[in-house]
Amino acid sequence: MHHTLLLFFLLLSCLGTxxxxxxxxxxxxxVPVLSAYRSVTLTGFxxxxxxxxxxxxxxxxxxxxxxxxxxxxxxTTVLADLDTTFTDLDLRRTNVGxxxxxxxxxxxxxxxxxxxxxxxxxxxxxxxxxxxxQELDQARLALAELQVIRAELTERKSRHTLHAPAGWTVIDRxxxxxxxxxxxxxxxELGDFRTLRIPLSLNPEELTALDAVARLQVLLPDYGLxxxxxxxxxxxxxxxxxxxxxxxLLITPPATLNRGGVRCEISLxxxxxxxxxxxxxxxVYERYETHWVTRGDGGEVRVIPLGTENNGLVRISSTELSRxxxxxxxx
Numbered sequence: 001m002h003h004t005l006l007l008f009f010l011l012l013s014c015l016g017t018x019x020x021x022x023x024x025x026x027x028x029x030x031v032p033v034l035s036a037y038r039s040v041t042l043t044g045f046x047x048x049x050x051x052x053x054x055x056x057x058x059x060x061x062x063x064x065x066x067x068x069x070x071x072x073x074x075x076t077t078v079l080a081d082l083d084t085t086f087t088d089l090d091l092r093r094t095n096v097g098x099x100x101x102x103x104x105x106x107x108x109x110x111x112x113x114x115x116x117x118x119x120x121x122x123x124x125x126x127x128x129x130x131x132x133x134q135e136l137d138q139a140r141l142a143l144a145e146l147q148v149i150r151a152e153l154t155e156r157k158s159r160h161t162l163h164a165p166a167g168w169t170v171i172d173r174x175x176x177x178x179x180x181x182x183x184x185x186x187x188x189e190l191g192d193f194r195t196l197r198i199p200l201s202l203n204p205e206e207l208t209a210l211d212a213v214a215r216l217q218v219l220l221p222d223y224g225l226x227x228x229x230x231x232x233x234x235x236x237x238x239x240x241x242x243x244x245x246x247x248x249l250l251i252t253p254p255a256t257l258n259r260g261g262v263r264c265e266i267s268l269x270x271x272x273x274x275x276x277x278x279x280x281x282x283x284v285y286e287r288y289e290t291h292w293v294t295r296g297d298g299g300e301v302r303v304i305p306l307g308t309e310n311n312g313l314v315r316i317s318s319t320e321l322s323r324x325x326x327x328x329x330x331x
Contacts, residue, residue, distance in 0.1 A: 037271055041265050041266070043263065044199055044200045046259070046262040047196065047197055047199065048169075049232075053188075053189050054189075055187060057159045057184075058159050059180075059181065060180075061083040061179070063083050065081075065175065066078055066080065069171070069172060070169065070170060072168070074166065077166050078162075079162045079163060079164040082161070084160045091157070094146055101142050108136040112129070116129055169190065169191055169192075171190060171191045193259055193260070194258060195251070195252050197232050198249040198251065200249065200266075201245070202245055203243060203244050203245075206270065209269060210266075213268070216229045216231070218265070219266070220263070220264055220265075221263060222262070227252070227253065229249045231250070234248075277316055277317075278313045278315055279316060280314070291304065293316070295321075295327060296325065301320045304317040304318070
């Protein structure tokens with residue numbers, strides 16, 4: 001009996017404890033448990049930061065247009081000139097009327113001064129002086145009215161020259177030289193491509209992950225470029241069908257990429273489930289078709305492997321681990 005018990009304890013010491021079956025505990029290092037993330041890539045396409053439609057405010061024939069589709073407005077901001085013939089004639093007519101009014105005012109001023117002297121000498125009736133003064137006031141008012149008309153015509157003539165902001169690019173052109181342009185007709189569509197916006201739609205998890213990024217960068221995969229980006233604007237509403245929020249990023253591309261339709265990608269790290277963790281691949285061992293890890297305090301924890309990452313880490317699921325725990329890794 002004594003020899004039988006001795007043999008049993010010797011055999012037990014050779015087999016070891018259950019924890020030593022999956023990993024040797026005589027030498028190890030403890031590695032902290034990391035929260036698991038999954039990488040999500042969002043794709044968008046560049047568009048002009050701002051667009052505008054140039055519209056004619058007057059009706060006239062197009063004399064010339066200085067920019068074509070794809071041209072950038074550089075040294076001059078003149079986009080098109082409309083015919084000013086009729087406006088010029090109205091201005092000439094108004095100037096003639098102003099000269100007539102000025103001449104009549106000068107004549108009435110002399111007559112009024114002469115009549116005032118005669119009234120002072122009691123050789124002319126006061127009523128004649130009042131009549132002259134009233135005619136002089138009416139002439140001055142007529143001149144003032146013509147001055148307003150001339151200012152209106154001058155402003156109208158300036159509207160025959162259509163301007164565009166410097167640095168903007170022509171997206172579309174709707175008129176040709178010699179074509180009649182009615183008031184309110186769109187002439188050209190312009191866009192500011194010096195900075196580009198990237199429209200995106202994000203769900204709540206992606207929006208939270210984007211807010212957590214310290215330095216936002218966008219990849220242009222077709223050109224091998226990575227550019228810094230910033231959040232341009234975020235709509236306060238959301239799409240009730242997709243439950244996503246519309247957001248726009250802003251980038252400043254090289255001069256060769258100042259256009260729309262450039263594919264852009266942004267990668268976000270989305271947290272996995274509440275009980276999903278990242279541990280070194282060597283920390284997970286299998287015993288009896290069950291996977292285990294050993295905490296830093298020596299306790300074994302049953303886990304469910306979810307997949308292996310490219311950096312030598314494995315995603316596991318376990319309700320018995322927390323961020324404060326560490327796992328043993330065999331050297």
